[in-house]
Amino acid sequence: QVQLVESGGGLVQAGGSLRLSCVASGRTFSYYAMGWFRQGPGKEREFVAAVTGSGGSTVYADSVKGRFAISRDNAMNTVFLQMNSLKPEDTAVYYCAARRYYSGSYNARDYNYWGQGTQVTVSS
Numbered sequence: 001q002v003q004l005v006e007s008g009g010g011l012v013q014a015g016g017s018l019r020l021s022c023v024a025s026g027r028t029f030s031y032y033a034m035g036w037f038r039q040g041p042g043k044e045r046e047f048v049a050a051v052t053g054s055g056g057s058t059v060y061a062d063s064v065k066g067r068f069a070i071s072r073d074n075a076m077n078t079v080f081l082q083m084n085s086l087k088p089e090d091t092a093v094y095y096c097a098a099r100r101y102y103s104g105s106y107n108a109r110d111y112n113y114w115g116q117g118t119q120v121t122v123s124s
Contacts, residue, residue, distance in 0.1 A: 001025075001026070001113075002024055002025060002026050002032065002098050002112070002113040003024070003025040003026075003113070004022050004023070004024050004025075004096050004097070004098060004113055004114065004115035004116075005022065005023050005115055005116070006020060006021065006022045006094065006095065006096050006115045006116065006117060006118040007020070007021050007022075007023075007118060008020040008021050008118060009093075009094060009118030009119045009120045010119075010120070010121070011121045011122075011123065012086055012120075012121070012122055012123070013122070013123050014086060014087055014088055014122055014123065014124050015085060015086065016086050016122070017082070017083060017084045017085075017086065018083045018086065018120060019080060019081070019082050019083070020036070020080065020081040020083065020094055020096075020118060020120075021078055021079075021080055022034070022036075022078065022079045022080075022081075022096030022115055023076075023077055023078050024077045024078070024079075024098060025077070026077070029074055029077040030053045030054065030074045031053055031100065032053060032098040032099060032100055032101075032112075032113075033050060033051065033052050033053055033098070033099045033101055033102060033103050033104040033105070034050065034051050034070075034072060034079040034096060034097070034098055034099070034104065035047065035048075035049065035050040035051075035096070035097045035098075035099065035104045035105070035111060036048040036049045036050070036070060036079075036081045036094060036095070036096055036097075037094070037095045037096075037097060037108055038090075038092035038093065038094045038095065038120075039092055039093050039095070039117075040089075040091060040092040040093075041091070041092075043092075045095070045108055046061065047061050047106045047107075047108070048060070048061055048064055048068065048070075048081070048094070049061065049064065049068055049069075049070040049081060050070065050099075050103075050104025050105065050106075051070045051071065051072050051079065051104060052102055052103050052104065053074075053102050053103075054074075055071065055072045055074065057103070058070050058071075059104060059106075061106075063089075064083075064090075067083065067084050067085045067086075068081060068082065068083050068084070069081070069082040069084075070082075079096055081094065081096075083120070086120075086122045087122060088122045088123065088124045089122075090120060090122050091120060091121050091122050092119075092120060093117040093118065093119050093120075094117060094118050094119075094120050095114055095115055095116075095117045096114075096115045097111035097112075097113065097114050097115070098111060098112055098113040098114075099111045099112060100112050
Protein backbone atom coordinates (compact mmCIF):
# COMPACT_ATOMS: atom_id res chain seq x y z
CA GLN A 1 0.00 0.00 0.00
CA VAL A 2 1.26 3.45 -0.93
CA GLN A 3 -0.09 6.69 0.48
CA LEU A 4 0.49 9.92 -1.40
CA VAL A 5 0.21 13.41 0.05
CA GLU A 6 0.40 16.47 -2.19
CA SER A 7 1.25 20.01 -1.13
CA GLY A 8 2.26 23.32 -2.64
CA GLY A 9 -0.94 24.43 -4.30
CA GLY A 10 -2.33 27.93 -3.93
CA LEU A 11 -3.40 31.12 -5.65
CA VAL A 12 -1.01 32.74 -8.11
CA GLN A 13 -1.26 35.40 -10.79
CA ALA A 14 -0.91 34.53 -14.46
CA GLY A 15 2.74 34.28 -15.40
CA GLY A 16 3.73 33.16 -11.92
CA SER A 17 5.18 29.90 -10.66
CA LEU A 18 4.35 27.19 -8.17
CA ARG A 19 6.10 24.01 -7.10
CA LEU A 20 3.99 21.04 -6.12
CA SER A 21 5.33 18.21 -3.99
CA CYS A 22 4.01 14.72 -3.42
CA VAL A 23 5.42 12.57 -0.63
CA ALA A 24 4.92 8.81 -0.76
CA SER A 25 4.91 6.33 2.10
CA GLY A 26 6.77 3.04 1.90
CA ARG A 27 10.27 1.85 1.10
CA THR A 28 9.90 0.92 -2.58
CA PHE A 29 9.28 4.36 -4.04
CA SER A 30 11.71 3.81 -6.91
CA TYR A 31 9.63 0.81 -8.09
CA TYR A 32 6.85 3.20 -9.06
CA ALA A 33 6.52 5.49 -12.01
CA MET A 34 4.91 8.72 -10.86
CA GLY A 35 2.45 10.94 -12.66
CA TRP A 36 0.69 14.24 -12.19
CA PHE A 37 -2.88 14.72 -13.36
CA ARG A 38 -5.30 17.61 -13.01
CA GLN A 39 -9.03 18.19 -13.05
CA GLY A 40 -10.39 21.62 -13.81
CA PRO A 41 -13.91 22.87 -13.04
CA GLY A 42 -16.40 20.92 -15.13
CA LYS A 43 -13.65 18.97 -16.86
CA GLU A 44 -12.43 15.40 -16.86
CA ARG A 45 -9.18 14.45 -15.20
CA GLU A 46 -6.29 14.90 -17.61
CA PHE A 47 -2.68 13.83 -17.77
CA VAL A 48 -0.02 16.45 -17.05
CA ALA A 49 3.35 14.72 -16.71
CA ALA A 50 5.02 11.46 -15.71
CA VAL A 51 8.46 10.27 -14.70
CA THR A 52 10.02 6.82 -14.65
CA GLY A 53 11.03 5.09 -11.43
CA SER A 54 14.66 6.12 -11.81
CA GLY A 55 13.77 9.66 -12.80
CA GLY A 56 15.67 9.29 -16.05
CA SER A 57 12.79 9.80 -18.43
CA THR A 58 9.86 12.20 -18.44
CA VAL A 59 6.81 12.85 -20.60
CA TYR A 60 4.45 15.81 -20.74
CA ALA A 61 1.08 16.82 -22.07
CA ASP A 62 1.40 19.22 -25.00
CA SER A 63 -0.46 21.89 -23.04
CA VAL A 64 2.30 22.13 -20.40
CA LYS A 65 5.40 21.21 -22.39
CA GLY A 66 8.11 23.82 -21.94
CA ARG A 67 6.40 25.34 -18.88
CA PHE A 68 6.19 22.47 -16.39
CA ALA A 69 8.91 20.12 -15.18
CA ILE A 70 8.46 16.86 -13.28
CA SER A 71 11.27 15.46 -11.16
CA ARG A 72 11.73 13.09 -8.26
CA ASP A 73 14.01 12.49 -5.31
CA ASN A 74 13.90 8.79 -4.46
CA ALA A 75 15.89 9.29 -1.25
CA MET A 76 13.09 11.58 -0.04
CA ASN A 77 10.20 9.55 -1.54
CA THR A 78 9.08 12.73 -3.24
CA VAL A 79 7.98 13.77 -6.71
CA PHE A 80 7.82 17.42 -7.74
CA LEU A 81 6.01 19.44 -10.37
CA GLN A 82 7.59 22.81 -11.11
CA MET A 83 5.03 24.99 -12.86
CA ASN A 84 6.18 28.17 -14.58
CA SER A 85 4.43 30.71 -16.79
CA LEU A 86 1.11 29.70 -15.32
CA LYS A 87 -2.08 30.49 -17.20
CA PRO A 88 -5.69 30.78 -15.97
CA GLU A 89 -6.46 27.56 -17.85
CA ASP A 90 -4.02 25.73 -15.57
CA THR A 91 -6.50 26.22 -12.72
CA ALA A 92 -7.39 22.76 -11.41
CA VAL A 93 -7.01 20.29 -8.61
CA TYR A 94 -3.67 18.58 -9.16
CA TYR A 95 -3.23 14.94 -8.22
CA CYS A 96 -0.14 12.80 -8.01
CA ALA A 97 -0.40 9.12 -8.80
CA ALA A 98 1.83 6.05 -8.51
CA ARG A 99 2.03 3.24 -11.03
CA ARG A 100 3.59 -0.11 -10.09
CA TYR A 101 5.58 -0.20 -13.28
CA TYR A 102 8.85 1.24 -14.59
CA SER A 103 7.36 3.83 -16.92
CA GLY A 104 4.45 6.20 -16.56
CA SER A 105 1.28 6.33 -18.60
CA TYR A 106 -1.05 8.95 -20.05
CA ASN A 107 -4.01 6.87 -18.88
CA ALA A 108 -5.24 7.48 -15.34
CA ARG A 109 -6.55 3.92 -15.16
CA ASP A 110 -2.98 2.59 -15.29
CA TYR A 111 -2.12 4.11 -11.91
CA ASN A 112 -2.55 2.16 -8.69
CA TYR A 113 -2.52 4.87 -6.03
CA TRP A 114 -3.68 8.47 -5.85
CA GLY A 115 -3.25 11.42 -3.55
CA GLN A 116 -6.07 13.62 -2.32
CA GLY A 117 -5.19 16.52 -4.60
CA THR A 118 -4.07 20.11 -4.13
CA GLN A 119 -5.85 23.15 -5.55
CA VAL A 120 -4.03 25.44 -7.96
CA THR A 121 -5.79 28.67 -8.93
CA VAL A 122 -4.32 31.04 -11.49
CA SER A 123 -5.86 34.51 -11.66
CA SER A 124 -5.79 36.63 -14.80
